[in-house]
Amino acid sequence: MAEIASTVPQRVATRPRLRGAALLGTVPFFAYVTIFLIIPTLVVVIGAFAGNEGGATLDNLKALGNQYILDAFGRSIALSAMSALIGAVLGAVLAYALVTAKPGGALRRLVTAAAGVLAQFGGVTLAFAFLATIGLSGFLTVWLQENLNVDLYAGGVWLFELPGLTLVYTYFQIPLMVIVFLPALDGIRPQWREATESLGGTTWQYWTRVAAPLLAPAFLGSTLLLFANAFSAYATAAALVSQGNPIVPLQIRGALTSEVVLGQENLGKAMALGMVIVVAVVMALYALLQRRTARWLG
Amino acid sequence: MLLLLGIFFLLPMAAMVEFSTRDSQTWPLLVNWSKLSETYPDLAEGIVASLGQAALTALLMLVLLVPTAIWVRLRLPRLRRIVEFICLLPLTIPAIVLVVGLAPVYAWVTYFLGGSSLTLVFAYTILVLPYAYRAIDAGLSAIDVRTLAEAARSLGAGWGTVMWRVVLPNIRSAVLSAAFLSVALVLGEFTIASLLNRTNLQVAIELLGKSSATVSVAVSLAALLLAFVLLLLLSLIGDRRRGGAAAVLTKEPRP
Numbered sequence: 001m002a003e004i005a006s007t008v009p010q011r012v013a014t015r016p017r018l019r020g021a022a023l024l025g026t027v028p029f030f031a032y033v034t035i036f037l038i039i040p041t042l043v044v045v046i047g048a049f050a051g052n053e054g055g056a057t058l059d060n061l062k063a064l065g066n067q068y069i070l071d072a073f074g075r076s077i078a079l080s081a082m083s084a085l086i087g088a089v090l091g092a093v094l095a096y097a098l099v100t101a102k103p104g105g106a107l108r109r110l111v112t113a114a115a116g117v118l119a120q121f122g123g124v125t126l127a128f129a130f131l132a133t134i135g136l137s138g139f140l141t142v143w144l145q146e147n148l149n150v151d152l153y154a155g156g157v158w159l160f161e162l163p164g165l166t167l168v169y170t171y172f173q174i175p176l177m178v179i180v181f182l183p184a185l186d187g188i189r190p191q192w193r194e195a196t197e198s199l200g201g202t203t204w205q206y207w208t209r210v211a212a213p214l215l216a217p218a219f220l221g222s223t224l225l226l227f228a229n230a231f232s233a234y235a236t237a238a239a240l241v242s243q244g245n246p247i248v249p250l251q252i253r254g255a256l257t258s259e260v261v262l263g264q265e266n267l268g269k270a271m272a273l274g275m276v277i278v279v280a281v282v283m284a285l286y287a288l289l290q291r292r293t294a295r296w297l298g
Numbered sequence: 299m300l301l302l303l304g305i306f307f308l309l310p311m312a313a314m315v316e317f318s319t320r321d322s323q324t325w326p327l328l329v330n331w332s333k334l335s336e337t338y339p340d341l342a343e344g345i346v347a348s349l350g351q352a353a354l355t356a357l358l359m360l361v362l363l364v365p366t367a368i369w370v371r372l373r374l375p376r377l378r379r380i381v382e383f384i385c386l387l388p389l390t391i392p393a394i395v396l397v398v399g400l401a402p403v404y405a406w407v408t409y410f411l412g413g414s415s416l417t418l419v420f421a422y423t424i425l426v427l428p429y430a431y432r433a434i435d436a437g438l439s440a441i442d443v444r445t446l447a448e449a450a451r452s453l454g455a456g457w458g459t460v461m462w463r464v465v466l467p468n469i470r471s472a473v474l475s476a477a478f479l480s481v482a483l484v485l486g487e488f489t490i491a492s493l494l495n496r497t498n499l500q501v502a503i504e505l506l507g508k509s510s511a512t513v514s515v516a517v518s519l520a521a522l523l524l525a526f527v528l529l530l531l532l533s534l535i536g537d538r539r540r541g542g543a544a545a546v547l548t549k550e551p552r553p
Contacts, residue, residue, distance in 0.1 A: 022373040026381075029366040033384050036424045040399025041391060047398075090303060097300055113529040118307075121486030121525040124500045125518035128507060129310040132317035132515045139313035171310065174303070232392030235488035239504050249394045256398065256493055272395040283390050 044276070047269035060270035069251065069271065076231060076247040077278070079162055083169035084226035090170075091177020091226075092219060098178065099185040112182070115175035122172045123235030130168050130240070134159055160241050168236055173226050180225055184218035184293065221289035228282045231275070248275055311519070318516035328516055338513065344502025347415040351498060352484040355422040356477040359430050362423065364473060367434050368465050371443050385431035388424055393489040396421070404494055415496040418487075425490070426483050430476040437472020441465075471535050478535070482528045485521065 051057040063069070101107045118126070133140050134152060144150040158164050188211060196206040234249040245254045248271055255268030318324050327334055335342030363385075370377050388396070400421055407417050443465055450464045466473070488500035499521060506514040 022369075025369040026366055026374065026377065029362055029381070032362055033424070033427075036400070036403065036420050037384070037387060037396075037427075040396055040403055041387075043399040043402055044395060093299060094303055109530065109533045113526055113533055116529045117522060117525045121482060121522070123486055123488045124504050125486075125522050126310075128503065128511075128515050128518040129314050129522075131507070131511065133310045133313035135511075139316045140309065171307075174307075228390075232394065234392070234394040235492075235500065238488070238492065239507065249392070252394050252398060253493065256401070268398055272398040275392055275395050276390075279390055279392060 044269050044272045047266050048273040050266055050269075060266045063267050064270055064274055069248075072246065072248045072251045073274065073278075075162060076249070079165055079169065079247060080227045080230035082166050083173045083230045084223050086166075086170050087173025087177050087226050087230075088181075088219065088223040091174040091222075092181055094174060095178045095181045095185055098182065099188075112179065115178045117175075118172050119176035119179055124239040126168060126171055127236050127239035130159065130164075130171070160243075162246065165237060165240065165247070168240065169230050169233065172233075172236070173230060176226055176229055177222055180222045181218065184215060184222075188214065217289045217292040221286050221293060224282050224286040224289070228279050228286070231279060231282070311522075314515050314519045318512055318519060321512050324512050324516045327513070328520065338506060338510075340497070341502045341506055341513070341517065344497050344499045344505075347497050348485055348499035350416050351418055351422060351487075352481040354416060354419040355426060355484045356480040358419055358423045359426055359480050360473060360477060363427070363430055363434060363476070364466070364469075365461060367431070367438060368443065368461050371438055372447050372460075382431070382435070385427045387428075389428045393425065393487075394493075396424070397490050397493045400490065400494065413496070415491070415498060418491055418494065418496050418498065421490050421494075422480075422484050422487060425487065426480040429479045429483065433476040433479060434469065434472050437469035437475075438465075440472075441468045475532050475535050478528055478532045482525050482532075485528075486525060 048060050049056050049058070051059065098108060098111055101111075130138075132138055135141065136153070136157070141152050144152060153159075159167075192210055192214075193206055196210055201209070232249070234253075237247060237250055238253060241250060245251045252268050252271050252275075255271065327337065331342075366381065370381050404417070404421075407420065411417050446464050446468065447460050450460045455464065485499060487498065488504065491498045491501045492504070499517075503514045503517050503521070506517070
């Protein structure tokens with residue numbers, strides 16, 4: 001005891017204040033994110049407005065008006081919207097089936113782990129999964145051809161185009177929806193159903209008048225998240241599509257890797273900025289909906 | 299409906315199994331490391347690079363994030379919002395956009411440290427930041443950091459002791475899940491490695507797909523299974539937290 005009493009009294013931080021010495025402790029973190037996150041972001045933003053020989057210019061942004069870039073943005077948005085809608089609806093169904101299982105149970109654990117893998121680590125591997133399934137010599141393609149005499153690609157090889165991309169994207173969108181939407185479904189309380197029933201409401205009325213309005217913001221929010229997810233995805237498309245650059249991420253790949261066309265690099269930055277803006281708008285809407293969801297299903 | 303969904307999800311997996319067993323030599327080759335690295339040196343190099351990147355990213359992330367998160371909670375609560383905002387920022391910046399901005403930064407990295415694939419660790423640490431932050435933040439919220447720290451300080455402990463011997467042991471499972479998540483995410487990364495002309499597992503798989511599809515499908519399947527096992531373990535670690543592993547994994551830009 002004497003030993004402790006004899007030490008210099010230490011100041012315990014009771015009143016949190018910003019102090020110089022304390023701030024020093026965060027220097028490594030802020031220095032690191034400045035170099036590898038803030039600077040790259042600024043490079044994109046500033047580069048989008050920079051001319052090839054320096055100086056500010058709007059040429060890069062004007063070049064975004066080129067038909068092929070507009071088309072790429074259009075296709076990207078269509079692909080993201082389609083895969084987000086399909087993914088949201090089917091994912092919600094799957095999540096609803098899953099919510100009846102016990103939260104800590106083995107089934108739920110298995111399914112959420114599997115969903116996590118597919119939603120997050122798919123990328124290149126998912127492209128190969130689909131090549132093995134419905135590629136030109138894929139399992140399903142061959143099986144259908146031999147047994148039912150059905151040619152999957154009678155109308156042309158669609159796997160490497162927008163319909164194929166939508167299909168493969170759906171494969172990681174549904175699992176993401178399950179992960180995102182499950183907490184909202186967990187927030188639904190059985191008491192609400194009981195209350196509806198005790199007031200004479202039917203199951204139909206419960207779903208349309210109680211559950212649907214409660215879940216709608218969460219559902220819409222999740223759909224927006226799925227949209228942003230598909231819009232930012234690169235790996236799957238890159239592994240699947242090697243000819244032509246139908247969507248924006250692949251256009252950026254083209255701008256980064258081609259050294260033929262001069263000044264492409266800053267055009268890439270302008271496209272990157274365009275992507276950030278689309279994602280930012282979607283995310284802002286998402287945050288708005290999230291606030292509404294939290295009111296009931298927190 | 300559920301049956302159809304089940305078929306939709308299992309069919310590609312089954313097809314991968316079927317596709318990768320068309321040549322009976324494929325799977326035995328994968329478990330025979332010396333023969334594998336002889337036949338497919340690119341693939342072996344990619345696997346080694348990915349393992350190194352995964353381990354170093356987890357390490358760098360922990361060194362950078364854990365002390366900062368604890369320190370901010372204890373001493374600089376006003377900074378918490380900013381740190382959180384920065385940590386979640388990579389969620390709203392697509393990897394493909396980050397690559398565009400990282401290219402000039404990596405020109406410097408290559409100048410100072412060379413073009414080794416391990417230098418990707420710097421970018422990957424940023425990439426895993428949101429997920430790792432959420433895991434660690436959840437761990438810190440579950441305990442009363444301030445009281446613990448004050449108790450330790452009143453007994454004469456320095457800040458180093460507080461962090462290393464008092465707070466850290468209490469957030470062990472959170473730290474472990476953050477590390478697991480980082481490893482799993484790095485093993486699945488393709489965009490940055492591919493566009494910065496470095497190699498890792500996914501780049502090797504993609505490269506191999508052009509010459510020998512069977513092997514790359516087999517490796518893809520193995521990678522997916524590995525990620526699945528990692529996440530399953532993760533859900534067992536993060537048992538008590540609400541939502542478990544999945545909650546940390548979402549791409550939602552909120553804490």
